Amino acid sequence: xxxxxxxxxxxxxxxxxxxxxxxxxxxxxxxxxxxxxxxxxxxxxxxxxxxxxxxxxxxxxxxxxxxxxxxxxxxxxxxxxxxxxxxxxxxxxxxxxxxxxxxxxxxxxxxxxxxxxxxxxxxxxxxxxxxxxxxxxxx
Amino acid sequence: xxxxxxxxxxxxxxxxxxxxxxxxxxxxxxxxxxxxxxxxxxxxxxxxxxxxxxxxxxxxxxxxxxxxxxxxxxxxxxxxxxxxxxxxxxxxxxxxxxxxxxxxxxxxxxxxxxxxxxxxxxxxxxxxxxxxxxxxxxxxxxxxxxxxxxxxxxxxx
Numbered sequence: 604x605x606x607x608x609x610x611x612x613x614x615x616x617x618x619x620x621x622x623x624x625x626x627x628x629x630x631x632x633x634x635x636x637x638x639x640x641x642x643x644x645x646x647x648x649x650x651x652x653x654x655x656x657x658x659x660x661x662x663x664x665x666x667x668x669x670x671x672x673x674x675x676x677x678x679x680x681x682x683x684x685x686x687x688x689x690x691x692x693x694x695x696x697x698x699x700x701x702x703x704x705x706x707x708x709x710x711x712x713x714x715x716x717x718x719x720x721x722x723x724x725x726x727x728x729x730x731x732x733x734x735x736x737x738x739x740x741x742x
Numbered sequence: 743x744x745x746x747x748x749x750x751x752x753x754x755x756x757x758x759x760x761x762x763x764x765x766x767x768x769x770x771x772x773x774x775x776x777x778x779x780x781x782x783x784x785x786x787x788x789x790x791x792x793x794x795x796x797x798x799x800x801x802x803x804x805x806x807x808x809x810x811x812x813x814x815x816x817x818x819x820x821x822x823x824x825x826x827x828x829x830x831x832x833x834x835x836x837x838x839x840x841x842x843x844x845x846x847x848x849x850x851x852x853x854x855x856x857x858x859x860x861x862x863x864x865x866x867x868x869x870x871x872x873x874x875x876x877x878x879x880x881x882x883x884x885x886x887x888x889x890x891x892x893x894x895x896x897x898x899x
Contacts (some may be wrong), residue, residue, distance in 0.1 A: 670871035705880045705887045706871060712895045 610734070614657065614742050615650035617735065618659035620682070624675055624711065625701075626665025629725035630692040634662055650737060655681040658730070659736065666694040666701040667708040679715045689734050690717045693724045698729035745771055745819060748791060751767035769819040777825050777834055782846050784812070784837045787823070792816050797836075801855045803883045808832055808855060827857070836862040854881040 623636055638644055638651055652658045655678045667675060679686070690711040695701040698709040711717050718741075721734040745765045749895070752773065753760055759779035764772045775783045787793040793814035802809040814825040827834055836859045838845050847861045849868035856879035859865070867874070879885055 669873070673873075696771070703889050705758070709892055713890075713893055717895065 612742060613676065614739050616650070617660045617687075618650045618652045618663050618701070618736050619659050619660045620652055620655050620678075620737075622661055622663040622675070622678060624663055624665045624671050624695070625707075626666040626694060629698060630664035631696070631737045633723075633725045633728050634664060634691060634731060636732045642728050642732055644732060644735070646730075647735065649689045650668060655679075656683065656684055657718060659685070660687045660735065662689045662691055662735075663695055663711050666698045666720075667711055667714050672708055672714055675711075683706060687718045687738055688715060689719045689731075689738060691721045691723075691726050691731055691734070696720045696722060699724065711715060743791075743818070745769065748819065748821070751791060752786070755790055756783060760782060765789055768860065771819060771821045772824065772861055773821065774824045774826075777827050780823075781835055781837055781840060783823065784840045787814060787821065788840055793839070795819050796841050796844050796847070799844065799851060801857070802819065802853050803829075803882065805829075805883070808857060810834060810851070810857070812837070832857045834858070835860050838863055853879075856882065857881055895897075 621631070623631055633681050636642075642657060655661070661682060662681065663675075679688070688711070690696055694701060695711045698707055701707045708714060709735075719734045719738045723730050745768070748771060749765060753763065756779070757807045759782065760773055761776065762774040764770070765774065773783070777824045793816055795815050797813040797815050801811065802811065805828055806829055807826045808829060810825050810827065814823060825834070832855070835855055836848055838848065839861070843880045845863060846868065848862055849865065852865060853861055853868055854872045880887070882890040
């Protein structure tokens with residue numbers, strides 16, 4: 604019974620943290636666009652949070668630079684369990700055009716475990732939303 | 743003042759310090775100087791010829807030498823001041839005494855090429871990550887980078 608309630612509450616309010624790990628800002632704009640009333644993510648309970656300590660889902664954009672690698676791991680550890688990671692955009696998936704550069708570690712999955720990949724350069728707000736819904740479907 | 747007049751005036755003021763001067767296109771001037779005359783030249787360019795704005799400083803690895811190009815600009819013309827330092831002894835004097843804003847470009851030169859900028863007011867690292875191993879300069883031609891082996895979550899299929 605309690606488990607059921609917990610799962611229900613998790614599904615109904617995925618609070619997100621928007622994390623930029625070195626993106627060119629295109630995906631960030633799309634993430635912000637996905638949070639506007641036009642797409643109305645609050646009907647799914649999605650709320651943007653400013654700190655990882657309040658968040659359930661980390662939405663990360665951009666390739667992982669060498670400088671931010673340790674910080675990302677710290678942010679991931681600060682997020683309370685259960686936590687989920689969505690990699691938004693081609694860069695967060697594989698490094699994209701930045702792959703192989705001397706200061707790039709590659710995609711987000713080289714550093715922290717990733718649950719959902721959202722392709723696109725940049726990913727459309729609909730696609731990001733679809734990614735969040737698919738994540739909720741797995742719970 | 744047109745391009746030829748600028749070159750004439752620079753030659754008159756600096757004399758032998760200018761090794762080469764050319765005017766490959768309209769409103770574009772190339773000057774080459776020896777590293778030891780650099781600060782004096784920059785001072786003259788700023789005070790006498792009105793080139794007070796350094797757009798950027800670029801570096802070029804040409805095998806045995808580093809070529810350092812100072813891109814000056816003013817509304818009527820662009821001026822590239824070139825200088826060469828040997829790779830075995832890459833020392834150049836800072837122009838921050840004349841143009842304080844050049845410090846960011848000089849720090850970047852130090853990071854990316856391993857040049858030593860003498861008399862720089864602040865020589866901290868600028869663009870490279872904090873955990874970057876010392877002695878690695880990414881923009882040198884002889885620097886090789888081996889990227890870490892990629893993990894594929896779930897394995898290859």
